[in-house]
Structure formats: structure tokens, C-alpha cells
Amino acid sequence: MKHVDTGRRVGRRIGLTLGLLASMALAGCGGPSEKTVQGTRLAPGADAHVAADVDPDAATTRLAVDVVHLSPPERIEAGGERFVVWQRPSSESPWRRVGVLDYNADSRRGKLAETTVPYANFELLITVEKQSSPPSPSSAAVIGPTSVG
Numbered sequence: 001m002k003h004v005d006t007g008r009r010v011g012r013r014i015g016l017t018l019g020l021l022a023s024m025a026l027a028g029c030g031g032p033s034e035k036t037v038q039g040t041r042l043a044p045g046a047d048a049h050v051a052a053d054v055d056p057d058a059a060t061t062r063l064a065v066d067v068v069h070l071s072p073p074e075r076i077e078a079g080g081e082r083f084v085v086w087q088r089p090s091s092e093s094p095w096r097r098v099g100v101l102d103y104n105a106d107s108r109r110g111k112l113a114e115t116t117v118p119y120a121n122f123e124l125l126i127t128v129e130k131q132s133s134p135p136s137p138s139s140a141a142v143i144g145p146t147s148v149g
Contacts, residue, residue: 032062035146042076042128043142045069050124052148059120061149063087063098065112070142072105073128077140080128085112086137087122087148095125095137121149 032053039046046069053062065085073080083101088094098117101110110126126143 033149035148037124037143037146039067039070039143040141042140043070046071046142048126048143050146050148054120054149056120059118061117061120061122062114063112063117063124063148064114065101065110065124065126067101067110067126067143068108070103070108070110072108073103076142077128077138079130080140081130082128082132083110083126083142084129084132084134084137086125086127087117087119088125089119089122091123097133098124100132101126117148119149121147124148 032051034049034051037048037050038044039048046067049066049068051064051066055061067083070083073082083103085098085101086095087098088096099112099115101112103110123145124143124147125137125141125145127137128140128142129138
């Protein structure tokens, strides 16, 4: 008669079960949501790749934006010098500046490095501006508004 070590078998099954449950939990999280938003009539060839990692417990979002095929700001709006990223939690709220795209005219690409927005759901807008910290967005929207979160 063969001796079977049932303690080892049970331990192995528990380990496999815990591993499976952990994998399922991680798969459910899914990581950041990503979407591509087409440019407005002022930037018809532009595409913005928006990555948003929402933390629902803290009601915040880690946000990164990468815009490709974006013409230089001065070609879109006379006197334009930069692209400013804006957010607001609802259409009734005022726009708030998130940051300025790091724009490379040679590659026609603008990036907003990862930053945190204090909302889980919000609207996003990118405009051409003459200064880096305007009090509100200009009418020269190149991306959006689009919902995030």
C-alpha cells in the first residue's frame, strides 16, 4: 500500500487556488483605460492618445496624454505659442488648467507627462494658447472636449 502525503496535496491545492484568485483580481483591475480622440476642425489630422488610471477610492485620476500629427500652434492660431490641457468635472464647472503639452515641432508630437487630476470622471480639452497660464481656455480647441474616466 502506497502512503500519500495528504498535507502536501492540500497545501498545493490551496496555493493554486490562491494564485488563481489573485490572477482573477488583477485581471479585473485592468489597468489604465486608454482611448484615442480625433482632433477638431482646427487640427483634423491630430490624434490624442489618452491614458487614465482612475483611483475610485481617492476620486483621482493619473492622466497621460500623447498627441500625434499636431501642427505647430502658430499655424493653428495667430500668435499661438503652446498647447494647454484643461479639465473640468462637469459642463457646469469652469475649466481648470492641467498643464502644457511638451511639443516637438519636428515630430509634430505633444506629450503631457503623467499628472494627477482630482476627479475620477471629467472632461478634457486641449487648446492653443498665447501664454502658458491663461485664466481660461481660448476658442482654439484642437482636442475635445471629451469625457475621461
